[in-house]
Amino acid sequence: MNNHYxxxxxxxxxxxxxxxxxxxxKLPGANVLLIDKGHDIYISCN
Incomplete structure (x- = not known):
């Protein structure tokens, strides 16, 4: 996991x-982190 952004x-x-x-x-080599408090986006198979 990257600890530097x-x-x-x-x-x-x-x-x-x-x-x-x-x-x-504009900054192709930059490490960009996007965070949000919303729910994860995935499909659960039960």
């Missing part, structure tokens, strides 16, 4: 996602 974006709403997208285009 150049940019940390809090909030995975439209603005947060777009910010991360733009950062990856």
């Amino acid at each position: 150049d940019v940390i974006v809090v909030g995975a709403g439209p603005a947060g996602i777009f910010t991360c997208y733009e950062l990856t285009l």
Whole structure:
């Protein structure tokens, strides 16, 4: 797990996602972390 990030974006709403997208285009080598308190996105098979 990487413990160093150049940019940390809090909030995975439209603005947060777009910010991360733009950062990856403008700073291709940067380590960007996007965090959100929402639920995980996965499908549970029971």
